[in-house]
Amino acid sequence: APTNTPEPTATPTPDPRPPDQQVQVPDVASYYHLEISSVNVDTGEVRASEVVEIREFRGERPDLLYFQVLPAAYGFFTLDAAWLAGVEVAPEAINGGYTLVMPLPADLATPFEIGFDFRLSVGYEGSGWGGTARDGEVLRLGYWFPVISDDHGFSETMDPSYTRVADGFDVRVNHDPDVVIAHTGTVVAREPLDDGRVRTVMQASGVRDFAMTLARGYQVDTGVSANGVTIELYSLASSEARLSDADAAARRGSIIAWAANAVEQLSSLVGPYPYDTLRLADAGPSMPGGVEFPQLIYINPNYAPLDRLIYHETAHMWFYGIIGNRTLLDGWIDEGGAEFFERGLPTGFTERPAVPSGGYLYWLDSSYLELPPVPRSAWYYAIYEQGANFYYDVLETMGWDPFWAAMQDIYANHAFGIVTPWDMLTTWQRYSSVDLRPLYQEYFRYVWIDAISGPGE
Ligand SMILES: [Zn+2]
Numbered sequence: 001a002p003t004n005t006p007e008p009t010a011t012p013t014p015d016p017r018p019p020d021q022q023v024q025v026p027d028v029a030s031y032y033h034l035e036i037s038s039v040n041v042d043t044g045e046v047r048a049s050e051v052v053e054i055r056e057f058r059g060e061r062p063d064l065l066y067f068q069v070l071p072a073a074y075g076f077f078t079l080d081a082a083w084l085a086g087v088e089v090a091p092e093a094i095n096g097g098y099t100l101v102m103p104l105p106a107d108l109a110t111p112f113e114i115g116f117d118f119r120l121s122v123g124y125e126g127s128g129w130g131g132t133a134r135d136g137e138v139l140r141l142g143y144w145f146p147v148i149s150d151d152h153g154f155s156e157t158m159d160p161s162y163t164r165v166a167d168g169f170d171v172r173v174n175h176d177p178d179v180v181i182a183h184t185g186t187v188v189a190r191e192p193l194d195d196g197r198v199r200t201v202m203q204a205s206g207v208r209d210f211a212m213t214l215a216r217g218y219q220v221d222t223g224v225s226a227n228g229v230t231i232e233l234y235s236l237a238s239s240e241a242r243l244s245d246a247d248a249a250a251r252r253g254s255i256i257a258w259a260a261n262a263v264e265q266l267s268s269l270v271g272p273y274p275y276d277t278l279r280l281a282d283a284g285p286s287m288p289g290g291v292e293f294p295q296l297i298y299i300n301p302n303y304a305p306l307d308r309l310i311y312h313e314t315a316h317m318w319f320y321g322i323i324g325n326r327t328l329l330d331g332w333i334d335e336g337g338a339e340f341f342e343r344g345l346p347t348g349f350t351e352r353p354a355v356p357s358g359g360y361l362y363w364l365d366s367s368y369l370e371l372p373p374v375p376r377s378a379w380y381y382a383i384y385e386q387g388a389n390f391y392y393d394v395l396e397t398m399g400w401d402p403f404w405a406a407m408q409d410i411y412a413n414h415a416f417g418i419v420t421p422w423d424m425l426t427t428w429q430r431y432s433s434v435d436l437r438p439l440y441q442e443y444f445r446y447v448w449i450d451a452i453s454g455p456g457e
Helices: 245-269 306-316 331-347 376-398 400-414 421-430 437-443
Strands: 028-039 045-057 064-068 077-084 087-089 092-094 099-103 112-121 133-135 138-141 147-149 168-175 180-183 186-192 198-204 212-215 219-224 230-235 277-282 290-293 296-299
Touching: 028 147, 077 099, 168 180, 168 212, 180 198, 180 230, 180 277, 212 277, 212 296, 219 245, 230 245, 245 277, 245 306, 245 331, 245 400, 277 306, 290 306, 296 306, 306 331, 331 376, 331 421, 376 400, 376 437, 400 421
Parallel strands: 028 168, 230 277, 277 296
Antiparallel strands: 028 045, 045 112, 064 099, 064 147, 077 087, 077 112, 092 099, 133 138, 138 212, 168 198, 180 212, 186 198, 219 230, 290 296
């Protein structure tokens, strides 16, 4: 493939977005302080407190805030207390406990703070995909704290709802000294506590979530990509039991090399990886594949084909992580995109998914409410693989250079923001000398496709 792509010329996305393309998560300048006063990786018991600084509403000030609480969907979450601006409150739990509703009094001005004291009794989770779960010797803490989101239910198909990039996260964890933490962000301090435990202090900025995995047995291997990103791999001897020492070391080296290669290619094609480190962590033997969080990827190193898993999850650092999207509504952007890069990055963008016999059962724009979880193959094919084929169709219709110029425009305009289908489809069309609207009509039901300006219009 050609290596020279045009410099992106960031052109503002036409506004306003159509009504169904509005982002419902409030645009709020927020800073999360999270403190885990105790965590037991053997029992899954976690005691935590959270303070969210609400600094400023950039858009319309909402009457209430919705906090998504994923561990509640598994029965792992207990709220002990909540505060709003120093006053104890009792937020209503809706969506089966999955969402906490925090009304905001009309006279409450920013800045103010919202606080939660909570416990997690993290157990095993049946599907293996659980972001927060115990799995073997690993305690996964992903989507583990109440986070500002919108009003939606739990999905067994698509990822939990998108969140806005916060001003920052400050995360303090008191833990046994032999526990190793794979995490978002950067460790800024490790302090011994009087009782023999250790406090690890981490901070992150430019991210929309903060996740961790904890295990006593993690071995950490490190590499550096050609563009200077440190790749850390957290592995477990228990997952390498069937390998010789040499084969285990070779596999660890391959994982780091694939991740580094993906970071290099995606930085060049789409836009720079904006953090100094990417971490990949063995999330336990029940993990069926991988799960992405900012700067942190859960993997099962015994997954095959392992290289494709690493490319897929690393691609999510861009599509979902850096460039956010409404994951429950527009899964084709992040999952179709990750599948496109999973197949494209290792093959020079020559490998397409085969269309399953009988075709795809759902439109590409289907939301989580339209995708029955069973059979898994139906929604997986419809969103992931059909999505990859759509990206390929756009690439091949536009041509290589215009396509990547458009992708870099999307990065320039939407990095650290939320991209919608309107933004994606209009940006591609603006860089295309070919009318893409007939292609869009083949995949999507969006009523506004004809409102997109065609080439030369
Ligand atoms: Zn994915």
